[in-house]
Structure formats: structure tokens, C-alpha cells
Amino acid sequence: MEKIFLVLQREYITRVRKRSFLIMTILGPLLMGGIFVTTVMLDKVDTEVKTIAIVDETHIFQDKFKDNEKIVFKVVNEPVDSVLEKSNTEGYFGVLHIPKTHDLDELEKAVTLYSESQPGMDVLSRIKFTLEKEINTHKYIEAGIDEEKLQKIRTDVELRTKDMENKETNTPLTTGLGFGGGLLIYMFIFIYGAMVMRGVLEEKTSRIVEVIISSVKPFQLMMGKIIGVALVGLTQFLLWVVLTTCIYAGLSQFMLHGKSDKDKVEAMMHQGPAGQAAKLNPESGHGNLENERSLALSGVMESINFPLIIGMFIFYFLGGYLLYSALFAAIGSAVDSETDTQQFMLPVTIPLLIAYIAAITVMQNPQGNVAFWFSIIPFTSPIVMMVRIPFGVPVYQVVLSMVFLILGFLATTWIAAKIYRTGILMYGKKVSYRELMKWVRYHN
Amino acid sequence: MNPIISIDHVSKSYTNQVVLDDICLDIPAQSIFGLLGPNGAGKTTLIRVITQITAPDSGRLFFNGEPLMSHHISSMGYLPEERGLYKKMEVGEQVLYLARLKGLKRADAMQRIKYWFEKFEIQAWWKKKVEELSKGMAQKVQFISTVLHRPQFLILDEPFTGFDPINAELIKNELLELRKNGSSIILSTHRMESVEELCTHISLMNHAKLILEGSVKDVRRQYKSNLYEIHFSGNTIGFTHALWTGFELIYLREEDGIQIARVKMLNQHTPNELLTALLPNVQVLGLQEIIPGMNDIFIQMVGETNPSVVLNGKPVHK
Numbered sequence: 057m058e059k060i061f062l063v064l065q066r067e068y069i070t071r072v073r074k075r076s077f078l079i080m081t082i083l084g085p086l087l088m089g090g091i092f093v094t095t096v097m098l099d100k101v102d103t104e105v106k107t108i109a110i111v112d113e114t115h116i117f118q119d120k121f122k123d124n125e126k127i128v129f130k131v132v133n134e135p136v137d138s139v140l141e142k143s144n145t146e147g148y149f150g151v152l153h154i155p156k157t158h159d160l161d162e163l164e165k166a167v168t169l170y171s172e173s174q175p176g177m178d179v180l181s182r183i184k185f186t187l188e189k190e191i192n193t194h195k196y197i198e199a200g201i202d203e204e205k206l207q208k209i210r211t212d213v214e215l216r217t218k219d220m221e222n223k224e225t226n227t228p229l230t231t232g233l234g235f236g237g238g239l240l241i242y243m244f245i246f247i248y249g250a251m252v253m254r255g256v257l258e259e260k261t262s263r264i265v266e267v268i269i270s271s272v273k274p275f276q277l278m279m280g281k282i283i284g285v286a287l288v289g290l291t292q293f294l295l296w297v298v299l300t301t302c303i304y305a306g307l308s309q310f311m312l313h314g315k316s317d318k319d320k321v322e323a324m325m326h327q328g329p330a331g332q333a334a335k336l337n338p339e340s341g342h343g344n345l346e347n348e349r350s351l352a353l354s355g356v357m358e359s360i361n362f363p364l365i366i367g368m369f370i371f372y373f374l375g376g377y378l379l380y381s382a383l384f385a386a387i388g389s390a391v392d393s394e395t396d397t398q399q400f401m402l403p404v405t406i407p408l409l410i411a412y413i414a415a416i417t418v419m420q421n422p423q424g425n426v427a428f429w430f431s432i433i434p435f436t437s438p439i440v441m442m443v444r445i446p447f448g449v450p451v452y453q454v455v456l457s458m459v460f461l462i463l464g465f466l467a468t469t470w471i472a473a474k475i476y477r478t479g480i481l482m483y484g485k486k487v488s489y490r491e492l493m494k495w496v497r498y499h500n
Numbered sequence: 501m502n503p504i505i506s507i508d509h510v511s512k513s514y515t516n517q518v519v520l521d522d523i524c525l526d527i528p529a530q531s532i533f534g535l536l537g538p539n540g541a542g543k544t545t546l547i548r549v550i551t552q553i554t555a556p557d558s559g560r561l562f563f564n565g566e567p568l569m570s571h572h573i574s575s576m577g578y579l580p581e582e583r584g585l586y587k588k589m590e591v592g593e594q595v596l597y598l599a600r601l602k603g604l605k606r607a608d609a610m611q612r613i614k615y616w617f618e619k620f621e622i623q624a625w626w627k628k629k630v631e632e633l634s635k636g637m638a639q640k641v642q643f644i645s646t647v648l649h650r651p652q653f654l655i656l657d658e659p660f661t662g663f664d665p666i667n668a669e670l671i672k673n674e675l676l677e678l679r680k681n682g683s684s685i686i687l688s689t690h691r692m693e694s695v696e697e698l699c700t701h702i703s704l705m706n707h708a709k710l711i712l713e714g715s716v717k718d719v720r721r722q723y724k725s726n727l728y729e730i731h732f733s734g735n736t737i738g739f740t741h742a743l744w745t746g747f748e749l750i751y752l753r754e755e756d757g758i759q760i761a762r763v764k765m766l767n768q769h770t771p772n773e774l775l776t777a778l779l780p781n782v783q784v785l786g787l788q789e790i791i792p793g794m795n796d797i798f799i800q801m802v803g804e805t806n807p808s809v810v811l812n813g814k815p816v817h818k
Binding site: 059062063066070258259262263264266267268269270271272273274481483494498 | 514515548551553570573574576578579580582583584585586587588589597598600601602603642645
């Protein structure tokens with residue numbers, strides 16, 4: 057144990073003292089702050105207004121399309137062909153053709169949007185939303201329900217999501233938090249796993265390894281290195297948390313003075329129908345609504361159990377890292393130079409990539425089968441479970457996943473140690489997978 | 501006195517290759533023990549078994565009479581053939597680290613490092629990075645870190661490579677000093693002159709087997725082949741005629757006007773008898789017994805034990 061500690065100490069101190077560590081520590085939060093600033097900026101800068109010409113042969117929709125800051129609708133009472141022809145000179149983004157039809161059912165399927173470049177989701181959903189709403193209204197009128205009745209019938213549900221303890225929840229925020237955590241673990245495993253691999257390789261190529269293992273067991277050397285690098289990772293993470301908080305606080309004071317930053321965050325999160333509905337809803341009770349929302353958001357912030365998430369993050373980061381870094385160490389021991397590592401990297405990177413892809417699916421459905429299985433399998437659980445945690449996961453699943461992760465890393469460490477102790481003393485030999493299997497079976 | 505290391509029927513093989521075949525060997529305390537053998541004979545594996553880097557498939561080892569255990573590591577110093585240092589680390593810090601891995605306390609280690617750095621006159625290197633050192637300088641640092649914890653037992657694999665003659669001499673003297681102070685040393689090397697100069701005992705390995713073992717004196721005596729070298733002046737025909745059936749002339753050559761002959765004694769004849777036969781015929785200038793060098797013994801033994809395949813009843817060397 058004492059020897060592991062000595063190894064660990066050296067690994068930790070030499071890395072933390074490096075200039076690159078300092079640079080990364082400062083650069084990391086700046087980068088994150090930069091991303092935040094850019095998002096806010098882009099939102100402001102992206103002022104290109106798309107004009108869409110409407111050729112409405114039915115004359116039902118004349119004034120129904122509402123402009124917003126990004127899309128402007130212009131009704132053109134000309135034949136569609138000529139509009140299309142001069143579309144370029146007029147600078148239309150697209151031309152919406154609503155043809156004359158016999159009845160509304162036919163109309164539903166007859167509308168076409170012509171555009172030079174592929175329209176984005178925002179344009180499409182907006183047009184679809186308006187068309188559906190109007191056709192709907194006309195169908196009601198045809199069915200004998202007049203406008204007045206219709207206004208009464210029309211309902212606008214504002215669905216608030218709360219958890220069982222009556223606290224506000226917010227799906228976009230939760231998703232962002234979960235995915236962010238998963239992504240961070242994914243990146244950390246790669247960065248620090250590769251660091252372990254290079255460390256092992258360095259000891260091998262500098263030929264110091266045999267000197268060291270004449271006083272320390274190979275397993276102690278490997279574990280000392282792995283744990284030392286893990287601590288470097290944790291140190292970096294904690295420094296980032298502290299620095300990012302500082303920078304974030306500073307920036308939001310500076311950039312969004314007066315206005316609460318939470319509002320801005322929420323404004324960024326609000327996309328899709330809810331946001332649009334809010335925007336369609338003009339000025340009425342603006343201040344009030346804003347206030348209410350920021351209250352709601354602070355409720356949301358409270359409902360997120362940050363200590364739990366950070367605790368889970370640390371567990372899954374360590375678990376995932378330990379599982380993979382043992383494999384990275386084995387790879388480093390089996391080859392003679394960094395270029396030779398490529399052939400063995402694939403089996404290690406593929407599960408990680410699968411986990412990343414699974415995480416994207418899981419974001420949509422955090423309680424599904426995919427989510428369950430991928431958060432139990434130890435090779436993917438660190439990333440996938442992290443995505444699920446903010447949504448709330450049944451305790452038995454968390455426990456199961458943790459137990460499997462611990463078993464998983466014990467297993468990979470056991471196998472890796474066997475490869476490692478043979479590999480570090482092997483020079484000038486091209487190693488194949490079959491050779492590695494042999495090493496695992498060696499008695500030594 | 502117990503042997504420092506006792507190797508008892510140790511075997512080890514990798515998937516389809518035997519690397520140690522039933523090795524039995526005692527390494528006497530306070531000896532400098534030359535472990536010799538051609539490349540691939542199994543020396544490094546044997547050393548790794550002793551240093552517990554690998555475990556044998558079968559057989560037992562004893563350290564000072566006790567079964568070899570992991571705590572014995574702190575009583576050993578090992579300088580492997582493939583050796584190096586962390587390139588980015590400072591010299592002083594690195595030696596300190598290696599010393600602490602051997603179980604030395606920090607203060608204790610510092611004191612001893614100072615002593616050795618002064619002795620080798622390298623105090624100025626303390627803050628240098630290893631990558632700034634020359635190969636010979638790095639070897640010095642490695643030697644220090646091998647002996648720093650005053651191991652009872654040292655294993656040095658080719659310790660002189662990379663040293664200039666002056667530094668090689670320095671290391672040789674240190675080895676003799678260490679032995680005088682009670683350490684036992686295994687020296688694995690291909691330099692036979694160092695073996696003759698330093699070793700008290702040797703063993704020779706070939707193809708995973710031990711083929712020769714003993715004190716250097718005994719081994720050389722055992723391999724002396726009754727060869728004598730005679731320096732004389734006079735008629736060479738007279739010389740050859742004087743040799744009767746009891747002696748075999750190996751060669752005869754002339755050097756600076758002096759005849760040099762190498763003669764083998766047959767049937768346990770003595771040098772006196774040879775002289776008696778020669779004196780009437782030539783002017784004898786000198787007579788000397790030829791004792792085989794380690795180099796000759798090495799080549800002879802390894803040559804004899806190399807596997808020969810029998811094809812059509814005739815031994816054929818690979």
C-alpha cells in the first residue's frame with residue numbers, strides 16, 4: 057500500500073506541476089465560458105430575416121401568418137409561376153403556394169413550400185402550425201360552430217411539470233444537465249485514459265520499468281499510476297467547477313446586467329411550441345409573466361439535486377475511468393511506440409462511442425429499455441446513467457448499475473494487470489490479439 | 501555460512517519454449533558471481549525469478565536460508581540490462597524516488613544520496629533533468645540508485661556498458677568495496693576480462709540449462725589442458741626431433757628471432773621431462789603453462805552443448 061502511495065504521489069505531482077496542466081485548468085473554464093458567450097452572442101447576431109412569399113389562392117390565410125424577428129411573411133397576389141420566377145430578385149427565402157381546392161380536406165394535402173435551400177425546422181413548424189390552426193377553424197365553422205363558440209371551445213393548456221414533491225421541473229434543463237454530465241465523463245475517460253496509456257508507454261520506452269518493478273509489484277505500479285492520474289482528473293474537474301462558477305458569475309453580471317441571468321438561460325432553453333406560444337401571445341401582462349417564469353425557474357433549480365448529481369458524476373467518472381484506464385494501461389504495455397497503439401484502440405473506443413450514441417437516444421426517453429440496459433452494462437453505464445440521473449432513476453437500478461460497474465472494473469483491471477506484467481518487459485515484438493490472450497493465461 | 505541465494509530445481513517455460521530447465525544453483529555469500537552464457541540462454545529470466553519479477557513454474561528459492569519472500573526485495577539491488585530513468589524528472593528527485601520505493605525513509609535517503617553524489621563528484625547534477633545527461637552520466641546515476649539502500653545482494657546486468665575506462669574502473673572498485681563490506685554480487689556480462697578480474701565464482705548457462713559452475717580457480721584448473729608454451733632459440737628441426745611420443749606439438753612459429761612453440765603433454769608427462777628432452781638440442785628461453793581464459797572456456801563449453809541434430813547418423817551442427 058505504501059508503495060502504491062509513493063507511485064501515486066509521483067504520478068500526481070509530476071503531472072500537476074506540468075505547464076500543460078495549468079494551461080488546461082485555465083483554458084477549460086474559459087472555453088466553457090466562451091461557449092456560453094458565443095451561444096448568447098449568436099442568438100443576438102443571427103438577425104438574418106427570411107422572407108416567405110405567400111401565394112394564397114383560397115384567400116383564407118391573407119393576414120393569418122404572423123411575423124416574428126426571423127421570419128417575415130408577405131402576401132403576393134400574383135400567379136405562382138411568376139412569383140417563383142422573380143423569387144431570386146425579390147430576395148424571397150421561399151414561396152408558399154396554397155392552391156385553390158374544392159374542400160378543406162383536399163387543401164390539407166395540397167400546400168407546397170418552394171425554397172432555394174432546405175428550410176429549417178423553425179420555418180416549417182411555424183407554417184404548419186398556422187395552416188393547421190386556420191384549416192381547423194374553418195372546419196369548425198363548416199360544421200356549424202360559429203366563431204364565438206369557437207373562441208370558447210379553444211383551449212390553451214399550460215402544462216407545468218412538477219415532481220412528486222411539488223417542485224417545478226424543467227425537461228430541457230434536466231436534459232442539458234444529464235447530457236452535459238455524460239459528455240464530460242466521455243471526454244474525461246478519453247483524456248485521462250490516454251494519459252495513463254502514454255505514461256505506461258513512457259516507462260517502457262525509457263526502459264525504467266524494469267528498475268521500478270524490481271522494487272514494486274507491476275500491479276502496484278499500474279494501480280499507482282491509474283489512481284494518480286484519476287486524482288489529477290478530479291483536481292482538474294474541481295478547479296474547473298470553481299473557476300467556471302467564478303467566470304460565469306462574473307460574465308452574467310457583466311453581460312446581462314439588470315436582467316436576471318436565469319431568465320436568459322430559460323429563454324435559450326425555450327424552443328418549440330411553448331416558446332412560440334409565448335411569442336405569439338403579445339405584450340399582455342409581460343412583466344408579470346416574466347416574473348412568474350423566473351420564479352418558476354428558481355424553483356426548477358431547487359428541484360435539481362445538485363449534490364446528488366455531482367456525487368453521481370464523481371462515482372461514474374471514477375468507475376468508468378478505472379474500468380477503461382486499466383485497458384488503456386494494458387494497451388500501453390503491449391506496444392513499443394504510440395503509433396502501434398492504434399490497432400488495440402478500436403475495441404476500447406467502440407463501446408465508448410456506442411455509449412455516446414446511446415446517450416443521445418436516452419435523452420429522448422430516459423426510462424426506456426435502451427436506457428435501462430445501457431445504464432446497467434458497465435462499459436456504457438458511466439455515460440448513459442449520467443444522462444438519466446437528473447430525470448430520476450429508481451434506486452434499485454442505480455444500485456445494480458453501480459455494482460456492475462464495480463465488478464466490471466475489477467474484471468478489466470484483473471485482465472489488464474495480466475497483460476501489463478508481461479507486456480512491460482516485452483520489447484521489439486509485434487503483438488497480436490492472440491498473443492495478448494496467451495499473456496492473460498500465463499502464470500507469473 | 502549460508503549461501504545468499506539458493507536456487508532449488510527451478511523451471512520455467514513460456515507457451516512453447518523452456519527458458520529455465522531444472523536449475524540448481526547456490527550463490528555463496530560475499531562472492532562476486534559471474535552469470536555467463538550466450539544471448540537467449542535464460543540468464544535474464546533467471547535474474548527475474550530471483551528478483552521476483554516473474555515467478556517460476558516449479559522449484560523453490562531461498563534468501564539467506566529463508567524461503568524467498570517479497571520483503572526480501574528491499575535487501576536486493578538490481579541493475580537490469582534494459583535500464584533507464586524518467587527523462588523529464590530531475591536527477592536528485594529521481595534517485596530519491598527510487599530509494600523510497602526500496603523502503604528508505606526520506607531523511608535517510610537524502611543523507612545517503614548526498615554521500616554518493618559527493619563520492620562520484622556529481623553534486624552539480626541534482627537539479628538537472630535526466631534528458632540533459634550523457635549515457636555514461638545516466639549510468640552513474642543508475643548505479644547509485646542500485647546500491648543506495650545498501651543491499652545485501654546485488655544483481656548487475658552488464659554494468660560497464662556506456663562507461664569510459666576511468667569510470668569503469670571506478671565502478672569496479674566500488675564493487676570490490678561492496679563485497680568487502682559484506683555484499684554478494686551477481687555479475688552478468690559478456691566481457692570475459694571483467695569476469696577474470698572480478699569474479700570469485702562463475703556459472704555458465706546455455707539453452708536454459710546450467711552447464712558449468714564453480715569457483716573461478718577451480719573452473720580454470722578443471723579446463724586447463726596441459727598446454728605449455730616454450731620460448732627458445734636454435735634449430736627448429738632439432739626441436740621437433742627432440743619431442744618424443746609423450747608430447748604433441750600444437751604449433752611452432754617465429755617472432756622477433758625467437759621460436760615459440762605450444763606443446764601438449766600426453767600421458768601425464770611433466771614439464772621437467774619436456775625440458776630434459778629439449779635441453780641438449782635447443783637454447784630454452786622460457787617455459788609457461790597455458791591456463792585457459794574464461795573466453796576460451798566459454799567458447800568451448802557453449803560450442804559443445806549447442807544442440808546438434810543427428811541426420812543419417814552423423815551429428816550436424818545447426
